[in-house]
Amino acid sequence: MTETIGSPILEAPAATGAHDQHMVLNMGPQHPSMHGVLRLVVEIDGEIVVRLYPEIGYLHTGIEKTCEAKFYQQVVPLTDRIDYLSPMANNLCYCLAVERLLALEIPEKAQWLRVLLAELTRLNSHLIWLGTHAMDIGALTVFLYTFREREEILRIFEGLSGQRMMTSYFRIGGLSMEPPLDFYARVQAFIKSFPEKIDEYSNLLTGNPIFRNRLHGVGILSAKDAIALGVTGPNMRGSGVDFDLRRDMPYSGYEKFQFKVPIADEGDCWARYQIRLIEMRESVKIIQQALDGMPEGPITAVAPKIVLPDREKMKTQMEALIHHFKIVTEGFAVPVGEVYQGIESPRGQMGYYIVSDGTAKPYRVHFRNPSFATLQALETMCKGRMLADVVAVVGSIDIVLGEIDR
Amino acid sequence: MSETLLSKAVVLERLPGHPAVKAILAWKPEALLDAKFNRGELTLTIAAEEIRSAAATVQAAGYNFFEDVTAVDWFPSSPRFQLSYHIVSHSYKERIRLRVLLNGEAPAVESITSVWPSANFYEREVFDLFGIGFEGHPNLRRIMMPDDWQGHPLRKDYPVEGYR
Numbered sequence: 001m002t003e004t005i006g007s008p009i010l011e012a013p014a015a016t017g018a019h020d021q022h023m024v025l026n027m028g029p030q031h032p033s034m035h036g037v038l039r040l041v042v043e044i045d046g047e048i049v050v051r052l053y054p055e056i057g058y059l060h061t062g063i064e065k066t067c068e069a070k071f072y073q074q075v076v077p078l079t080d081r082i083d084y085l086s087p088m089a090n091n092l093c094y095c096l097a098v099e100r101l102l103a104l105e106i107p108e109k110a111q112w113l114r115v116l117l118a119e120l121t122r123l124n125s126h127l128i129w130l131g132t133h134a135m136d137i138g139a140l141t142v143f144l145y146t147f148r149e150r151e152e153i154l155r156i157f158e159g160l161s162g163q164r165m166m167t168s169y170f171r172i173g174g175l176s177m178e179p180p181l182d183f184y185a186r187v188q189a190f191i192k193s194f195p196e197k198i199d200e201y202s203n204l205l206t207g208n209p210i211f212r213n214r215l216h217g218v219g220i221l222s223a224k225d226a227i228a229l230g231v232t233g234p235n236m237r238g239s240g241v242d243f244d245l246r247r248d249m250p251y252s253g254y255e256k257f258q259f260k261v262p263i264a265d266e267g268d269c270w271a272r273y274q275i276r277l278i279e280m281r282e283s284v285k286i287i288q289q290a291l292d293g294m295p296e297g298p299i300t301a302v303a304p305k306i307v308l309p310d311r312e313k314m315k316t317q318m319e320a321l322i323h324h325f326k327i328v329t330e331g332f333a334v335p336v337g338e339v340y341q342g343i344e345s346p347r348g349q350m351g352y353y354i355v356s357d358g359t360a361k362p363y364r365v366h367f368r369n370p371s372f373a374t375l376q377a378l379e380t381m382c383k384g385r386m387l388a389d390v391v392a393v394v395g396s397i398d399i400v401l402g403e404i405d406r
Numbered sequence: 407m408s409e410t411l412l413s414k415a416v417v418l419e420r421l422p423g424h425p426a427v428k429a430i431l432a433w434k435p436e437a438l439l440d441a442k443f444n445r446g447e448l449t450l451t452i453a454a455e456e457i458r459s460a461a462a463t464v465q466a467a468g469y470n471f472f473e474d475v476t477a478v479d480w481f482p483s484s485p486r487f488q489l490s491y492h493i494v495s496h497s498y499k500e501r502i503r504l505r506v507l508l509n510g511e512a513p514a515v516e517s518i519t520s521v522w523p524s525a526n527f528y529e530r531e532v533f534d535l536f537g538i539g540f541e542g543h544p545n546l547r548r549i550m551m552p553d554d555w556q557g558h559p560l561r562k563d564y565p566v567e568g569y570r
Contacts, residue, residue, distance in 0.1 A: 060550040064535075065559055069566045100445055227471055227496075230524025241496070243471075248499045339445055340492050340501065342473070353490065355478050368474040368492070376527050405550065 022050055025387070029058045033136045033391045036401030040378075040390065047386050052379045059405035067365040071331030072098055073172055075365065080166040082367055083403040085128050088114075088121040089345040091170035096251055097341035097352040098172045101334050104303055108295045110174040111253040116187070116290035117160075117169065118252075118343075119283040123194070124153045125346035125398075126276050126283075133273070133395035134205060137214045142204050149190075149197050156186050173307040174300030188291055191284045198280055205273075215269040219381040219393035222267055229380065230373030233348025234275045235397050239267035245344040252343075256293075257286050269396035276398070306332050331360030347371055347398055369403035410444050417441035417448075425495075426450065426502045429467035430460060439507075449503045457506050458516040458542075461491065465521055469495045469502060472522035475529060477536040481562040485509040487538060491518070514539030517546075535560035 025042045028034040037058035043051040063082060067075045079094045080087040092114055099106060131146035154164040159180050161169040169176055205211045221231065226239040236243065244261040246254045262278035264271035300307045308327055309320035326332075336358040342351040348370030355364040374397050381393045411417045421427055421443065430438050430450060437460060440451035452460045461472075474492040491504040506515060517540035518525045529540045530549040537558035540546055548555060557564055 057548075057550040057552075062559060065564075065566055103445075228523050230472060230522070243496045248496075249501070337444060338447075338449075338478075338490070338503075340447060340474075340490075340503065342494075342501065349473065349494075351474055351492065353474065353476060353492070364476075364478045366474070366476040368476075372527060373524055376524060 021045060027390070033394060035132065035394065035399055038375075038394070038399070038401055038404075040394075042382075042387065042390065044387055047388075049382045049385055049387060049390060052382050052390065054375045054378055056375065056401070056404050059401050061406070063406045064365055064367065067362055069361065071360050072334060072362060073327070073331065075362065076170065076172070077166065077168045080168055081402065082406055083345065083347070083350075083369065083371075083400050084165060085400050085402075086121045086125040086346045087165060087167050088117045088169065089125075089343065089350060091168065092118050092252065093341055093343045093345070093350050093352045095170045095172050096343065097339050097354045098334065099301075100339045100341060101337055101354060101356055102172070102303075102306065103335075104173055104301045104306065106174060106252075106301055107298050108253070109297045110299045110301075112290050112294055113175060113179065113299065114170065114252050115254060115257065116287055116294075119286045119290070120153055120156065120187070122283045122346045123280055124150055126280050127153075129276060129346075129395075129398040130201060133398070134211065136391050136395040137211060139205060139208065139211055142201055145197070145201060145204070149194065152186075152190050156183070156190065159183060159186070171300070171307065173303050174298075178299060184291060184294070187287065191287050191291075194284055195281060198277060202277060212270070214389075214392050215273055215396065217266075217268050217270075218385065218389045219269045219396060220267050221377055221381050223265075225377065225380050226267070229377040231348070231377045231397075232370045232373065233344065233346070234279060235272055235348065235374055235377075237262060238264050238272040238275045240265040245342055245349055249342065251341070257289050259283075259286050269392055272396045272398075333358060333360050334362075342368075345370060347400065347403075348374065367403070367406060369406070371397075371399040371401075372404045374399060375404060412442050412444065414438065414441045417443055421448070424448065425467045425498060426464050426469060429463050433459070433463045440505075447501065447503060449505050451505045451507065454506050454508055454513075454515050457489075457491075457504065458518050458521060460504060461493075461518040461521045464493060464502065464504070468497050469493045471496055472518070472524050473501070475518075475525055475532060477532045477538055477560075479536060479560065479562045487513055487536065489515065489532070489538070508538065512537060512539065514541055516541050517543040519543055534558070537561065 022043050022045050025044055028039040029037040039055040041053040063078055079090040082090050127146040127150045131143035134142035157167050158164045161167040221239045223240045226236045226241055242263050247261055259282045262275045264275055304323045309324055313320040314324055334356040338355045340351055340353045342349055351368035353366040354362055357363040382390050411420055437453045437456040442449050471494040473494050478488040480486055485507040487508040489506040494501045529543055532538050533546055534548040534550050
């Protein structure tokens with residue numbers, strides 16, 4: 001096997017021609033605008049980016065390998081930690097994949113609650129994106145505003161699951177517990193006031209000439225390049241590709257909801273900014289529909305060998321106690337097969353590929369995370385632009401290093 | 407469609423009009439080693455040496471978006487490695503899986519980066535974590551692990567914890 005060691009870009013440049021005028025600059029891994037531990041090796045000619053190369057792996061924790069040593073239900077908390085800014089999207093994708101392997105029917109109420117929470121997660125994630133993106137460009141105030149709203153979402157999550165960020169609220173076969181009594185009222189109050197908050201951010205940024213000039217025409221990605229380089233989600237739709245898994249390949253009951261998928265043709269940072277603002281408004285509409293039409297019924301599937309029994313039943317029924325003991329100590333066997341479940345996460349197309357060999361532990365789990373592929377397009381977006389634009393572009397594509405390195 | 411079709415003959419009989427199946431058969435029927443339709447997903451097993459042309463064929467047939475490639479290590483059985491390519495069609499709103507089976511300690515297949523440049527990072531990841539080579543890849547080196555790392559962590563003979 002041939003292994004090339006060392007990055008070709010770090011080699012000394014050839015001493016002929018214009019090339020020896022170039023400088024290789026290292027951005028990150030510890031850099032305030034790199035959203036974690038992203039390292040960019042940038043070759044610059046004066047202030048113009050000639051080449052740009054993302055160097056990743058600083059956060060690699062081998063989650064895929066760890067999953068192979070865990071029971072199926074023990075993987076759920078690990079999925080929170082892949083994309084720590086949108087934990088529910090990861091939980092949802094994993095649970096849907098295992099449920100398809102098990103051919104489990106999920107009750108309607110659980111599906112609707114999952115949709116509601118997935119959209120709240122989208123708001124949560126987009127709020128962090130907006131705050132940090134604006135902060136990278138110098139508009140520090142917006143960060144304080146968006147984190148004010150994010151705090152309320154985190155409090156709702158805390159009331160729901162006991163955790164602010166690593167919620168692990170979804171279970172294979174449904175949800176872990178009924179939402180608390182004040183949950184629906186709190187969500188309703190939040191989304192009632194939220195569109196005004198989006199107007200507020202928009203007032204701060206959309207008309208701001210500095211913000212406008214830093215984003216207009218910067219980081220252009222054509223539709224053809226977006227598809228060729230694997231860019232998905234709001235970034236792809238900002239380049240004019242009309243595809244959203246929620247609408248086009250619906251899962252978890254998304255086909256019952258009405259929402260628009262925003263598209264822009266410019267493909268620049270400004271288009272991506274506007275798309276995400278509209279997406280937040282559409283998410284609010286989906287949450288409202290979920291609240292209005294929330295069905296009654298159980299929140300877990302009828303599958304005593306997979307779903308943990310009620311605490312009450314365990315104290316009175318022998319079978320429930322046995323099932324609980326069996327699930328916790330031995331897990332549950334999943335039929336042989338392979339399944340790929342795609343969902344539209346806040347950052348784009350997320351896909352979990354699970355291979356089962358018929359035992360209680362997954363044989364292979366693979367995560368297709370949107371940020372990983374989006375990073376490949378960074379050079380195309382930054383080439384020939386100023387170095388300062390790299391910061392704007394990295395902010396606008398909304399990456400999370402946890403899901404890139406896994 | 408929710409039924410399960412587990413062999414190539416059944417898939418060819420029941421899904422003759424499927425755009426991917428049709429395109430592969432029109433291009434080179436002998437490259438299609440196996441086919442199955444399970445849990446709503448079509449899996450086409452392609453001869454290892456034909457994967458790049460097969461990818462170009464399904465791309466021309468409308469499966470325009472490459473989503474993912476990853477490997478599965480079936481150690482100690484043979485063939486040991488399986489590569490799974492997931493490809494989405496924006497027009498058919500459907501996903502297919504191309505599957506390649508590989509044998510040996512250090513197998514290699516042709517890279518599909520000339521068809522979809524987005525396969526670049528994914529193939530590097532498979533190379534890094536499984537030790538499967540991709541011929542014609544523009545920059546095949548480790549991506550997750552340090553450059554001087556020994557071994558390939560996602561192989562089944564690599565322990566989850568402790569010393570190697």
